[in-house]
Amino acid sequence: MTTATATFESLNPSTGEVIETFPRSGAAEVDRAVEKSRAAWEGWRLVPAPERGNILFRFAQILERSKPELSDLMTREMGKVKAEAGGDVQEAIDMSYYMGGEGRRLFGQTTPSELRDKFQMSIRMPVGVVGAITPWNFPIAIPAWKLTPALVCGNTVVLKPAEDTPLLAQRFVDLLHEAGLPQDVVQVVHGYGEEAGDALVRHPDVPIITFTGSRETGVAVTKAAADRLKHVHLELGGKNAIIVMDDADLDLAVDGITWSAFGTAGQRCTAASRVIVHRDVYDALQQRLVARAEQMKIGAPWEDDTEIGPVINEAAVEKIHSYTEIGVDEGAKLLTGGERVEGHGFYYRPTVFAEVEPGMRIAQEEIFGPTTALIPVGSFEEAVLAANSVEFGLSSSIFTRDVNKAFKAMRDLQTGIMYVNAGTTGAEVHLPFGGMKQTGNGHREAGQAALEVFTEWKSVYVDYSGKLQRAQIDNQ
Numbered sequence: 001m002t003t004a005t006a007t008f009e010s011l012n013p014s015t016g017e018v019i020e021t022f023p024r025s026g027a028a029e030v031d032r033a034v035e036k037s038r039a040a041w042e043g044w045r046l047v048p049a050p051e052r053g054n055i056l057f058r059f060a061q062i063l064e065r066s067k068p069e070l071s072d073l074m075t076r077e078m079g080k081v082k083a084e085a086g087g088d089v090q091e092a093i094d095m096s097y098y099m100g101g102e103g104r105r106l107f108g109q110t111t112p113s114e115l116r117d118k119f120q121m122s123i124r125m126p127v128g129v130v131g132a133i134t135p136w137n138f139p140i141a142i143p144a145w146k147l148t149p150a151l152v153c154g155n156t157v158v159l160k161p162a163e164d165t166p167l168l169a170q171r172f173v174d175l176l177h178e179a180g181l182p183q184d185v186v187q188v189v190h191g192y193g194e195e196a197g198d199a200l201v202r203h204p205d206v207p208i209i210t211f212t213g214s215r216e217t218g219v220a221v222t223k224a225a226a227d228r229l230k231h232v233h234l235e236l237g238g239k240n241a242i243i244v245m246d247d248a249d250l251d252l253a254v255d256g257i258t259w260s261a262f263g264t265a266g267q268r269c270t271a272a273s274r275v276i277v278h279r280d281v282y283d284a285l286q287q288r289l290v291a292r293a294e295q296m297k298i299g300a301p302w303e304d305d306t307e308i309g310p311v312i313n314e315a316a317v318e319k320i321h322s323y324t325e326i327g328v329d330e331g332a333k334l335l336t337g338g339e340r341v342e343g344h345g346f347y348y349r350p351t352v353f354a355e356v357e358p359g360m361r362i363a364q365e366e367i368f369g370p371t372t373a374l375i376p377v378g379s380f381e382e383a384v385l386a387a388n389s390v391e392f393g394l395s396s397s398i399f400t401r402d403v404n405k406a407f408k409a410m411r412d413l414q415t416g417i418m419y420v421n422a423g424t425t426g427a428e429v430h431l432p433f434g435g436m437k438q439t440g441n442g443h444r445e446a447g448q449a450a451l452e453v454f455t456e457w458k459s460v461y462v463d464y465s466g467k468l469q470r471a472q473i474d475n476q
């Protein structure tokens with residue numbers, strides 16, 4: 001079933017046409033990749049970190065040069081519209097420069113000893129072969145979030161990309177090699193999650209897994225990794241809310257909601273799938289939002305003026321539509337959208353529900369499509385309560401001109417990322433990215449936080465007194 005001769009196809013979600021065929025790898029291919037990666041680690045960990053960083057600088061330059069090609073491919077393999085595809089590649093460029101610079105930092109600490117003539121320090125050590133499992137929605141950016149810090153820290157990587165975007169992952173790794181990455185330091189295994197992905201998670205020579213995907217799969221990965229006490233870094237779902245207070249700039253709020261709810265056809269883990277609105281501005285906001293949603297140009301993502309492209313595949317259209325039916329059954333009011341766009345490809349109209357109660361399923365569960373739910377509230381306190389009433393804790397935002405409310409929201413919203421007077425999406429590479437509650441397991445990627453995922457601390461004590469000095473005893 002999972003022999004090397006088995007294959008799967010990558011499709012263009014706009015047309016349903018086959019882009020390319022890839023090997024459907026299983027445990028045997030994962031074994032081979034890990035073995036090579038493990039052997040390569042012995043050399044790579046000894047390459048000076050600034051030199052590892054230099055490869056990432058060159059990679060960033062190659063990505064800059066390849067931005068038009070990769071963006072165009074992304075519109076075709078993943079369906080992201082042109083400007084957003086460019087943003088996805090830019091994020092990888094930014095991350096590569098940032099992590100390239102870490103090659104000359106990777107700071108540890110030196111600290112005085114309690115004893116005389118003794119020196120001590122902490123140093124970051126690579127962990128080994130990293131198993132990186134990535135989703136399709138940021139097909140260049142997410143591999144960069146994982147691979148660039150892993151590599152600069154001295155790890156090698158086996159990457160299992162999402163089965164919907166294998167070609168972009170392959171291009172990403174090819175360009176890393178063009179930048180001078182030694183052979184075998186990064187390996188790709190294409191294939192399905194339950195086959196290649198699971199084999200990677202369970203492999204005894206892979207001590208660390210970094211995973212971005214659904215909560216359900218994150219739990220399965222954690223369980224599969226538990227027997228070997230692997231380090232597991234998880235980046236899971238979101239049910240992100242934008243709060244619009246009665247003193248908000250409504251036009252700005254509508255801009256933020258439109259970008260966050262419908263950008264990438266709602267397929268971002270930071271998408272705004274809930275809008276919690278003060279009753280005093282509820283009617284005005286919903287009218288403007290519906291008007292904007294209905295004006296959005298749906299079309300082929302490679303065309304310049306397209307605002308909404310397809311969702312990733314047929315199963316996604318079906319899942320999104322099932323939530324439309326759930327919302328209607330729950331008694332929410334469908335204001336616009338709620339249907340697929342007939343014709344080729346996997347398109348769904350931007351969808352807005354009104355009169356949504358915080359406990360309804362459409363206000364609790366991740367839909368991963370261009371659907372957002374308007375929840376009316378009477379006060380700031382009620383808004384915060386509704387925002388925090390979900391299991392996820394990735395991103396949140398508030399539109400208000402009241403500085404006191406803005407600071408209270410910063411303090412009280414239970415999310416790892418929070419915005420004031422902007423939508424729920426727009427992270428930059430030098431700050432930690434990740435979520436609270438069921439969005440993850442406490443780790444963060446990007447910024448300095450990524451180094452915590454991809455290194456282990458070693459504390460080193462050097463005694464130059466020439467005699468036995470016992471800590472906690474001889475200093476008394």
Ligand code: ADP
Nearest residue numbers: 134135161162192193194197198212213214217
């Ligand atoms: P999504 O719903 O975003 O597709 P998934 O969690 O299903 O999220 O997939 C994210 C990544 O995890 C993909 O690369 C997929 O192949 C992989 N994956 C799915 N199931 C497993 C599993 N049981 N073990 C390891 N990886 C998996």
